[in-house]
Amino acid sequence: MMIRFLFALTVFLGYNLILHAQNPNDLWLQQHPAKAVNVQYKSKSPLVLNAVKALKQYWQGKEGADISLKLVKSTAIKAEGYQISGNTISATTEKGLLYGAYAMLRAQISDENVAALVSNPSYENRILNHWDNLDGSVERGYAGKSIFWRGEGDLTVSKADLDRWKKYAEANASIGINGSVLNNVNASAKMLSAPVLQRVKAIAAVLRPYGIKTYLSVNFSSPTMLRDLKTADPLNADVIAWWHKKVAEIYKEIPDFGGFLVKANSEGQPGPQDFGRTHADGANMLADALKPYGGLVMWRAFVYSPSNEDRAKQAYQEFVPLDGKFRDNVIIQVKNGPIDFQPREPFSPLFGAMQHSSVMPEFQVTQEYLGHAYQVAFLAPMWEECLNSDTYQKGEGSTVAKVTDGTLFSQKHSAIAGVANTGLDSNWSGYTLGQANWYAFGRLAWDNQLKSDQIADEWLKLTFKQQAQPDLIQDWNKNFLQPVKNILLESREAVVNYSMPLGLHHIFAAHHHFGPGPWWAPKNARPDWTPPYYHQADSLGIGFDRTPSGSNATSQYHQPLADVFNNPDTCPEMYLLWFHHLPWTYQTKSGRSLWDELCFRYDKGLQQVRNFQKVWDKTSLYTSVEVYEETQAVLKRQTFDAQVYKDACLLYFQQFSKMPIPHELERPVFDLKALESGDPLDFYPQEK
Amino acid sequence: MMIRFLFALTVFLGYNLILHAQNPNDLWLQQHPAKAVNVQYKSKSPLVLNAVKALKQYWQGKEGADISLKLVKSTAIKAEGYQISGNTISATTEKGLLYGAYAMLRAQISDENVAALVSNPSYENRILNHWDNLDGSVERGYAGKSIFWRGEGDLTVSKADLDRWKKYAEANASIGINGSVLNNVNASAKMLSAPVLQRVKAIAAVLRPYGIKTYLSVNFSSPTMLRDLKTADPLNADVIAWWHKKVAEIYKEIPDFGGFLVKANSEGQPGPQDFGRTHADGANMLADALKPYGGLVMWRAFVYSPSNEDRAKQAYQEFVPLDGKFRDNVIIQVKNGPIDFQPREPFSPLFGAMQHSSVMPEFQVTQEYLGHAYQVAFLAPMWEECLNSDTYQKGEGSTVAKVTDGTLFSQKHSAIAGVANTGLDSNWSGYTLGQANWYAFGRLAWDNQLKSDQIADEWLKLTFKQQAQPDLIQDWNKNFLQPVKNILLESREAVVNYSMPLGLHHIFAAHHHFGPGPWWAPKNARPDWTPPYYHQADSLGIGFDRTPSGSNATSQYHQPLADVFNNPDTCPEMYLLWFHHLPWTYQTKSGRSLWDELCFRYDKGLQQVRNFQKVWDKTSLYTSVEVYEETQAVLKRQTFDAQVYKDACLLYFQQFSKMPIPHELERPVFDLKALESGDPLDFYPQEK
Structure with missing residues (x-):
């Protein structure tokens, strides 16, 4: 029994006691034992010296490699850009050398191919x-x-x-x-x-x-x-x-x-x-x-x-x-x-x-x-x-x-x-x-x-990959990178779904903008600071009419966009209520009424976050206890908050739509009047 | 469009404006227009007069029926019992006549067959x-x-x-x-x-x-x-x-x-x-x-x-x-x-x-x-x-x-x-x-x-059936009675599941006994008033050993019960942790470890209540707005509270089991330390 228990303990805790614990302070510049590297450089300017220092501090490439930093003249390399050719980093500016050095280091962890590359910044x-x-x-x-x-x-x-x-x-x-x-x-x-x-x-x-x-x-x-x-x-x-x-x-x-x-x-x-x-x-x-x-x-x-x-x-x-x-x-x-x-x-x-x-x-x-x-x-x-x-x-x-x-x-x-x-x-x-x-x-x-996918991929590899225990590294992509990347990539859309889907906007709780406040409209408040200004919900429908029959904000967009936005059938659904006030019964692309579609989106957001929890909870072997539990705590609260959002918005809007929440969906758990009379920052029970 | 809207409104509200609204004060004695009835009786005692009054006030049988109340001598009718034969209610006591009258009235709504019946009370x-x-x-x-x-x-x-x-x-x-x-x-x-x-x-x-x-x-x-x-x-x-x-x-x-x-x-x-x-x-x-x-x-x-x-x-x-x-x-x-x-x-x-x-x-x-x-x-x-x-x-x-x-x-x-x-x-x-x-x-x-089923059936019919609109009565059984009866019949087991399954007991929050408090054990408190006295959770397992190796409370039960309870393999699982302290890895009848089974039960309770919400929310056509919304509100809070229970108990016990909550289950949303430092009566947001 004791053996079974200890096994269970290991599986549960799952943290390799000898792994290099991630230090949150280190950001994506995790301190790993660097390999030896020789760096050739001429300028002794602080920028170049920092490039050299970074290479020596973080080098994970070939042991004892020889790297050259070269200031060159080039038409291919623009502004603060850099070129990497084999072991040579070239740039027309010292900043370029610094960025080139980090690019090379980043590639060593993130598997980016930088063997032959010119990279110039999009913005000055x-x-x-x-x-x-x-x-x-x-x-x-x-x-x-x-x-x-x-x-x-x-x-x-x-x-x-x-x-x-x-x-x-x-x-x-x-x-x-x-x-x-x-x-x-x-x-x-x-x-x-x-x-x-x-x-x-x-x-x-x-x-x-x-x-x-x-x-x-x-x-x-x-x-x-x-x-x-x-x-x-x-x-x-x-x-x-x-x-x-x-x-x-x-x-x-x-x-x-x-x-x-x-x-x-x-x-x-x-x-x-x-x-x-x-x-x-x-x-x-x-x-x-x-x-x-x-x-x-x-x-x-x-x-x-x-x-x-x-x-x-x-x-x-x-x-x-x-x-x-x-x-x-x-x-x-x-x-x-x-x-x-x-x-x-x-x-x-x-x-x-x-x-x-x-x-x-x-x-x-x-x-x-x-x-x-x-x-x-x-x-x-x-x-x-x-x-x-x-x-x-x-x-x-x-x-x-x-x-x-x-x-x-x-x-x-x-x-x-x-x-x-x-x-x-x-x-x-x-x-x-x-x-x-x-x-x-x-x-x-x-x-x-x-692409977001590449960025998430890079960040996760830089931040977490080298912490993984050697015996877990072969499954790291499958068990950590992919599932957690999926969380990251889906997370903003989940927020949209549970807070303001279909083009709804600015229906936040007042002032701190945390959580829902679609009802917030004190008599003395500036209308354009109140959510009803933005959602315009009434017995007939919901949304802000920005077509020519409304504010005509669509006219500020170049054709054919104005036309695309003006027509609810061509307007991307993600902007639908940004540009249109539509009846609750309006048929959306799913075939559902607008009201039903709103309900589905709000509920989907909640279900998405619940799923994030399930996914994250399986990753305990791959991060420090600190990061694992911190992220777990964030996702717990996010699930709670998603429920608050869903319930607050649907119960509030239901007063206008007078339509039932589709019966196949999970029901609200909160009381609208309670949510209206409280502060979304306070609903989640916190340690006293 | 207006027509579609009005249709939606009707479907949503679903309340027949002309139905006889249920009055909660009336309990199961709903006031419906009574039909005419003639009652024959001799004694003018208050008990008999109240029997007569009840028959006249609630009669839903044949219009103009003739009913007789008779005090008789009988060996079949015991104590305050009664006999119903056709239209005659007989009893050996005046109380029996009163009970017989109500039984006849009850039967008119609940479809109980009382055409020929002797009914005697189990208890004096x-x-x-x-x-x-x-x-x-x-x-x-x-x-x-x-x-x-x-x-x-x-x-x-x-x-x-x-x-x-x-x-x-x-x-x-x-x-x-x-x-x-x-x-x-x-x-x-x-x-x-x-x-x-x-x-x-x-x-x-x-x-x-x-x-x-x-x-x-x-x-x-x-x-x-x-x-x-x-x-x-x-x-x-x-x-x-x-x-x-x-x-x-x-x-x-x-x-x-x-x-x-x-x-x-x-x-x-x-x-x-x-x-x-x-x-x-x-x-x-x-x-x-x-x-x-x-x-x-x-x-x-x-x-x-x-x-x-x-x-x-x-x-x-x-x-x-x-x-x-x-x-x-x-x-x-x-x-x-x-x-x-x-x-x-x-x-x-x-x-x-x-x-x-x-x-x-x-x-x-x-x-x-x-x-x-x-x-x-x-x-x-x-x-x-x-x-x-x-x-x-x-x-x-x-x-x-x-x-x-x-x-x-x-x-x-x-x-x-x-x-x-x-x-x-x-x-x-x-x-x-x-x-x-x-x-x-x-x-x-x-x-x-x-049987509970019959009791629930009776109560639902007496309390709600006659309110149903005539055009809905044919589907009343299918759309209201059966689903709501299922809620009633399943509800206590749901409470057991989300609060203290598998024989756990008395792990309530202190004093008011609302919500979980498995951790509650102040230094000066009487041990037998603290939950740890009852759940006995430790690194090895959980449960109160009441077998001969423990308190030997099982010896107070007559054989073969003592033996049945003493053996965890024969002890009914619903009493398992009442009588046994078992290792977290003990294999339960489902094949799951005790820890996993606990997790499944707690989660099941939560899912059961969520389902009650779905079921109830479909019944708006069948009750008054007041009762519909009141019950909806109770079920909302119950879902919230079930989540509190599940999270509090599993996260608390997990500190001992050191085992993961099975990954297929919905994750906790609350923070244990927050739950421990607060009062379960206060967690649910309420109108201020």
């Missing part, structure tokens, strides 16, 4: 936006406090800071990220104060040797908020002078400073319109100040106001008339969809429409609307979906990728931004699988044609 | 025990405040009181209940004070015309608690005199008073042992006082103390030696199982062992351990299981029914008690389906050979 600037506040909090951050800020009163740089920043920089370099905006777009003017800039300088010094430029978000009213001036009017000479002086002060400390990210006249932030000026007036004023130093302005197009106009239309209406009026060092930063990082949106019609401006996509790596760090959602499929969306602006094939990366329009600059999911949590991202989103953003920023 | 006394307190609260009551008491300060009798008591009396009469203990076994001495007795008198006056005797629970220390004496020693002459005087006082007001129910030397209640006397000394002293008036003492055998002896053995050890020493108007009241109203227990070994005393079963109608009024649990199958358990005390076939109803032993009195589930809630029982338990108790008390 591949930037993480940190919505980190000076006080150490992170807006929409679910991984602990800021890695950059601890509060105004504590600007000293500690050893822990330096270690964290260095690891951060190394991780970014390994996937080609070359820029970091260090603070929240809802920016404090104090970011530009001298003591804070000293800390920025210290951060920049750590990031620089890894090829990462430092940027800041700025508050457009900084001159007045810092009490230097009485106006922030961008055409005012004192304001112009103020910014020129401030920029000079920054560049004196940080000569390779990247530039400014600006959220202006958006959700209460100040901006040029406060003084009767345009976004172009504002952006250009800052651009002029930065121009002498090579700095950029990333000016966000995420603008809308509580008008009678469909919120989805407003950014386009404001920015398209300004096309061609921006300085060449201004890039218009556009969220993937026209509303706000929803689980699914059609692409923003601004992509491809502003043909005389540099336009960059903004993705959200942190899961503001996709379950925070409580739910597994691998976002590469969402970004891939956006990048591959055809805008038709230059004929068929004018994808969002091609209209932003310089392929179709001669932009002076190209860039892509991801709102980071990093924090001080030991796993960096709130939950370990969330690291895959950081990884995926970097990889897609480098190569916007990459 | 069929009694509800109300655990109602003077302050209006009800111990283990989940249906609102007491129907009898509002507090010492408010003893006036209102019209609402009289109406409620009358309806209560009528409902009891309709199923043959002929006694009510009006107050909690944890009795206040103040029950015997003059003002309170005046209210008892008023209640008795309402119950009497329906054939119901009134009883009181008494505190054994009443003489001292009321400050009349300094001792309650049953052999003390002053004490004896005190009780004689008190009994005389009661009978002066209530000449047909039933007698006393006593919980003595049990869970802190005072009793004769406080004075070095035996239970027999105490019971006999009270019996002597009651004897001149025909009153009974029901003395509870629910006794145990925090000793080293297995709690399950203690009642037997204390009472069997006293067999034959009780007066003939004492009945020993024994809970169905040896512990305490668990979802499943083997029968108490006292049944059949006390062959020279009157012994009565005590069942619990209120769902203290089976989900309160938050979970559907139809208890007839549990009571049927107990009544049909073979004690072997007089050879094979010596069932609990036969050893208590006078068939096998010549008891002076026979009786059966049910702890009521009534309260002031409009549905009487906390949830409407809970009324079925009150009904079932009454019917089994009358006929302890009835």
